[in-house]
Amino acid sequence: MDDPQPVRRPGGRSARVSAAVHQAVTELVGERGYGSFTVSDVADRAGVADSSIYRRWGSLDKLLTDVTQTRLKARSPMPDTGSLAGDLHALAANVAREITGPDGLAVLRLTVALTGNGEQGLQARDDFLAERARLLQSVLDRARARGEHPPDTLTVLDHVMAPMYIRVLFGATPLTPDYVKGLVDRLL
Amino acid sequence: MDDPQPVRRPGGRSARVSAAVHQAVTELVGERGYGSFTVSDVADRAGVADSSIYRRWGSLDKLLTDVTQTRLKARSPMPDTGSLAGDLHALAANVAREITGPDGLAVLRLTVALTGNGEQGLQARDDFLAERARLLQSVLDRARARGEHPPDTLTVLDHVMAPMYIRVLFGATPLTPDYVKGLVDRLL
Incomplete structure (x- = not known):
């Protein structure tokens, strides 16, 4: 058959x-x-x-x-520049490019909207967060293995990712390279 | 007539x-x-x-x-505790209570959704940002008048408001009083 x-x-x-x-x-x-x-x-x-x-x-x-x-699964691999500062600057620049790119706002907005839409939406949100956390964790783990003292994942999400997400979601101001670099410098 | x-x-x-x-x-x-x-x-x-x-x-x-x-116009007045630290702690606690309250997530989510919906939506978003910025500015102006050295409005939005908004929008973790206090302490 x-x-x-x-x-x-x-x-x-x-x-x-x-x-x-x-x-x-x-x-x-x-x-x-x-x-x-x-x-x-x-x-x-x-x-x-x-x-x-x-x-x-x-x-x-x-x-x-x-x-x-x-869309969330198609992310580019994490940078590996050999230092925590280098990796975080590259990561922040990647995220900025991604969320200000042609479909970036649409995907962010959809993720927020779906969190109000039951099981499927919660799954999409959890995937978004888990994917971000996983990529970031690999950067922080490598830094720790080199003897550096990285911040924890949630601190990076709060002070590097969240400001960029909110500025894009509310369309407040453009994410200039200096601004993105400043978020990472401030954290380190 | x-x-x-x-x-x-x-x-x-x-x-x-x-x-x-x-x-x-x-x-x-x-x-x-x-x-x-x-x-x-x-x-x-x-x-x-x-x-x-x-x-x-x-x-x-x-x-x-x-x-x-x-909803955005019905906000409670800004705290006036006599110090920058006191005002920012009170402000952050108010915002946390508001966005984790019964309708807080709905209003935040609606604001994000409306930014994709033409003129009217952009107006709602601008009102949201202008209202937040105006209230915050009065706190920072009072601090400056007392001889304190407050951060600028966008820095407070990036490092105190944005992490709380993103955590609520993505439903990541609860906003505990210690967490909210920590955001302000870190900024100051």
């Missing part, structure tokens, strides 16, 4: 549909904000049928969570 | 409808998150007709913006 489940090959039609739908969601969140578009809007923009989206994701919220999780 | 515009007396029917609708919105944002309810949901919970909401606010987005702005 054949396996009734469809086989999904990377690079196949399934992957192309997925990429088009993810891109459409990211653009719509960027343009209109969360809560201001429907499954039909996504389908139109991605060039697929509404039913394809419902069949694969089940609901708009599940699709949004999938987009957020996929 | 009579004035054709309706007269709205504080405490009259108009104010009661407004209060009921605002309360319904705050509850729904808290329970379901932004983007997961309609004008009808709000009307049902507030015990008013859908048409009353459309007549007064025009759209769900305009209603959400009005709720956010009203």
Whole structure:
């Protein structure tokens, strides 16, 4: 007997549909904000049928969570410059570039919005935090192994990441290289 | 000739409808998150007709913006304890109480969501930032007048407010009194 489940090959039609739908969601969140578009809007923009989206994701919220999780997992690897200061400066610059990039605000905003949306949303939020904490921890562990005295993870999140996130979320001011560097210098 | 515009007396029917609708919105944002309810949901919970909401606010987005702005304007006055440290500790404790209170997360989340929603949303965001900055500035100005050397407004926002906002928005950890006090001590 054949396996009734469809086989999904990377690079196949399934992957192309997925990429088009993810891109459409990211653009719509960027343009209109969360809560201001429907499954039909996504389908139109991605060039697929509404039913394809419902069949694969089940609901708009599940699709949004999938987009957020996929984006968060695609992060670049942590820098390894040989010193705590070098690593943290590189890390802060990466995060700044990421969240001020074309889809950065959309992903941040989606993560915040999803934390109010039940189990799936909490999962997306926990993935976001766990991913950030894990990457950061590897930098701090390496520093400790070299005999440096790094701050703890939450302190870096509070005083380097949080100010950048809040400035981007509230659109307050641009994240200049001097500003980002200053956050790390101040911490160290 | 009579004035054709309706007269709205504080405490009259108009104010009661407004209060009921605002309360319904705050509850729904808290329970379901932004983007997961309609004008009808709000009307049902507030015990008013859908048409009353459309007549007064025009759209769900305009209603959400009005709720956010009203909440932000209802802030308690700034503390005046006689010292910079005392004022900042009181201020940080007030903000922590406010954003961890029953509707605090809903208002924060709504502010973030609205920044993606055009002119009205940007106005709500600017009101949020301007209100915070204005209150904080009065504390810092008083300190300077006493001969103290306060940090600037953005530094307080980055290192006292931003960590609290991000922790609440991402639901990471509770804001204990020791944690909040530590943020201010570290800054000073």
